[in-house]
Every structure is written in structure tokens, then in C-alpha cells.
Amino acid sequence: MTEWVGRFGMCTMMSVSSNTIRILVDADACPVKDEIYKVAWRHEVPVTIVANGHFRIPVHPLISRVVVSDGFDAADDWIAEQADAKSVVITADILLADRCVKAGATVLANTGKPFTTSSIGGAIATRAIMADLRAGGDIIGGPAPFSKTDRSAFLSALDAALVRLKRR
Structure with missing residues (x-):
């Protein structure tokens, strides 16, 4: 592992070659970190958790x-x-x-929903509509509570994504 202060602040990261499959996690409000660790360990894939504050990760x-x-x-x-x-x-x-989709990455939401080149445009449009509704004073609910079904769907989607990448 390497620690350094760079453009993005203090970083601790293991060395990973550019041809290694890896998982990058936007840690802000990510409810599936434990699931990510389990799948990563099973597939022996490195995980990098990224946030703007210190937080615990398994050793x-x-x-x-x-x-x-x-x-x-x-x-x-x-x-x-x-x-x-x-x-x-x-x-x-x-x-x-x-x-990340434009960079060629496989991208998953924490519910297991994949973001792809064909779905990202609709997701961005929906986001913009919801922002307009909120700005107009409309009261709209937030996302549904995170469920066991979401957790299970995420585990399946992450496992499938790693299997696909390994087969390439």
C-alpha cells in the first residue's frame, strides 16, 4: 500500500496494474460496502473506497x-x-x-441497476426533471428505503459483472 498527498488530498492505495479488474466505490452513502467486500474477496478483486473523509475499512x-x-x-x-x-x-x-460509462467502465447503482450507454441518457433526463420539480416547490418523495431485495439484486449484479469482465 502507498500513502501520498496528491491533487485529491491524502490517499492510501495499493498498487494495481492497469490490466487488473478492480472495483471503485463512491463511498458517500453507499449501503452495500460489506456486500462489495464479500464479492471482491470471493473473486480476489481489489476494491478502492473513495470519499472526502476518513472512514473505516476492513484490514x-x-x-x-x-x-x-x-x-x-x-x-x-x-x-x-x-x-x-x-x-x-x-x-x-x-x-x-x-x-464512468463514457470511460468504458461497468457501472452499477447500489441497487444493482446497471448504468449503460443505452440507459444513462434516460437516467440523466429523469434526474433533470426531478430537479426541476423540486426547484418549482413540488414535494416529491425520495428514494424508497433500501430493502433486502435491493441488497440481493446488488450482490447478483456485482457478481455477474465481475464474471463478465473476467471472461473478456
């Missing part, structure tokens, strides 16, 4: 963290710069998902 050679500065979208910027065709990115942030 394990496959898990590392990057703590970025408090700058606006610093974690998103770091993840987007690292994402490539060998990356699985876990995020609920639609705009980050768009950047």
Missing part, C-alpha cells in the same frame, strides 16, 4: 481507500479519472455514472 490486502479533499466533486473526479474498461464502479451519482 485486508484487497481493500484500500482514497481520501480526497473536501472540494466539490473531488471523489467523483478521482473515480472518473481512474475508471476504465477493467473497472466496476459502484455509485448512486448519475452524473458520475455517465462519466
